[in-house]
Amino acid sequence: MEILNYAFMQRALLAAVLVGITAPAIGIYLVQRRQALMGDGIGHVAMTGVGLGFLLSWSPVWMATLVSVLGAVLMELIRWYGKTRGDIALAMLFYGGMAGGVMFINLAPGGSNANLTSYLFGSLSTVSESDVTAICVLAAFVVLVTVGLRRQLFAVSQDEEFARVTGLPVRALNLLTAITAAVTVTVAMRVVGLLLVSALMVVPVAAAQQLTRSFAATFAISVALGVSVTIGGTVTSYYQDVPPGATIVLLTIGAFILLSVLAAPLARRRARALAAAQPAADPAECKIPATRGAADEVGV
Numbered sequence: 036m037e038i039l040n041y042a043f044m045q046r047a048l049l050a051a052v053l054v055g056i057t058a059p060a061i062g063i064y065l066v067q068r069r070q071a072l073m074g075d076g077i078g079h080v081a082m083t084g085v086g087l088g089f090l091l092s093w094s095p096v097w098m099a100t101l102v103s104v105l106g107a108v109l110m111e112l113i114r115w116y117g118k119t120r121g122d123i124a125l126a127m128l129f130y131g132g133m134a135g136g137v138m139f140i141n142l143a144p145g146g147s148n149a150n151l152t153s154y155l156f157g158s159l160s161t162v163s164e165s166d167v168t169a170i171c172v173l174a175a176f177v178v179l180v181t182v183g184l185r186r187q188l189f190a191v192s193q194d195e196e197f198a199r200v201t202g203l204p205v206r207a208l209n210l211l212t213a214i215t216a217a218v219t220v221t222v223a224m225r226v227v228g229l230l231l232v233s234a235l236m237v238v239p240v241a242a243a244q245q246l247t248r249s250f251a252a253t254f255a256i257s258v259a260l261g262v263s264v265t266i267g268g269t270v271t272s273y274y275q276d277v278p279p280g281a282t283i284v285l286l287t288i289g290a291f292i293l294l295s296v297l298a299a300p301l302a303r304r305r306a307r308a309l310a311a312a313q314p315a316a317d318p319a320e321c322k323i324p325a326t327r328g329a330a331d332e333v334g335v
Contacts, residue, residue, distance in 0.1 A: 038273055046167045047159040047226065047279075051269040053174040054223040054235065055262035059243075060181040061219045062236030063254055064212055066244075067192035073110070073213070074233035077220045079129040080106030081229055082136025084221075085154045089143035095154065096169045100221040106132060107217035111210055156228035157280030159272055166225050173222045180215045188212060189250055226265065228280035235261060235287060242291040245298035260290055 038044050065073050084102030088095030106128060113124045140151055153161045181188070190198040191208045199205045216236070223232040243256035268283030275282075 038270060043160050043162065044269075044273060046162045046164065047269055047273075048266065049167060050162050050170050050226050051265040051279075051283075052262055053170055054226045055265035056258055057174050057177040057181075057219045057222050058227075058232065058235040059239040059257035059261040060254070061177060061212070061215050063240045063250075063257060064181070064188050064192045065216060066237060066240045067189070068212070071237045072233060073107075073216055074220055074236045075230075076110065076125065076129045077103050077107055077217050078224070078229035078232055080132035081217075081220055081224065082151070082154070083132045083139065084136075085151065085224075085229075086136040086139025086143070090139045094165060094169065096166055096221055096225070099154075099224065100169075100173065100218060102132075103217035103220055104214050107213035108210060111213045115206070154224050154228065155230050156278055157224070157226050157231070157283075159226075159269065159279050162225050170222050170225065173218050177215055177219050177222065180211060184208070184211070185254075226269070226279060227283055231280040231284050234284045235265070238284075238287045238291050239264070242287070242294045245291075245294045260287070264290060 038048075062074070065071055081099040081103040084099030085095045087093075087102065088098035091098070109128060110125060113128070136151065152158070187198075187203055187208055188211075190201070190203060191205055191212075195205050195209075198208075219236065220229065220232050223235060227235050239257040239260040240253065242260055243253045246256060247253055264286040265283055268286050269279055271277065271286075272279035272282050
């Protein structure tokens with residue numbers, strides 16, 4: 036294929052595959068926890084890391100990882116202790132992160148807001164070898180956590196109180212989930228962009244849930260869908276010269292709509308099959324009166 040003759044497209048496709056795996060892998064736990072917009076908030080905070088990376092002449096990916104992890108930990112602390120003013124604190128954290136990114140990158144030598152564009156919306160041509168190395172390391176961490184601790188994370192995501200009773204370290208697992216989400220955001224920012232990564236963490240999971248309610252099946256389908264749309268969006272971006280992040284998100288939403296349409300008749304078929312499998316009720320004249328049955332049980 037012609038597309039594979041270019042080194043920058045090889046790097047972009049590899050990054051796209053890793054993003055397609057990691058984003059839904061952590062997104063399924065965020066959806067279960069009803070924290071679907073957490074990735075969007077972390078993306079705002081990560082902008083400060085990108086700006087600091089330019090200002091300090093350090094890797095923007097690694098600096099964004101550090102800052103977004105600190106931001107995710109702070110978000111969890113606010114969720115635990117900020118009972119009354121938690122929403123205001125989160126809003127200041129999110130918008131402060133965005134403002135900090137713009138400020139730092141303008142203070143950097145030769146920096147301007149144009150440097151942020153590829154991080155905000157993704158860019159194929161700017162994915163460097165060092166970016167690919169960082170993405171591979173971070174993606175390995177995300178996969179290790181989301182697959183290796185899937186039972187514990189699922190239990191905490193479903194019911195924290197029950198998980199606490201069973202002896203699971205709920206707060207530590209919540210922190211780990213937040214940190215993993217932060218790492219995923221920085222994995223995806225070079226392909227999808229910080230402002231659009233949350234969609235790739237949530238929409239494939241929502242689309243997979245249209246077809247199945249099993250956690251394992253939802254996990255597998257959402258990851259397969261994530262890989263498909265990231266590769267499809269990257270290839271389309273190359274041939275049609277359109278933004279990769281926007282293309283990937285629109286393909287994901289299109290897949291959600293398509294699966295929703297296909298799921299409706301499937302759900303009706305399942306309902307009819309379930310109704311047919313249930314035993315028919317006894318005729319009214321064959322039923323034993325409740326009072327008589329109770330008397331028989333006590334030997335009257």
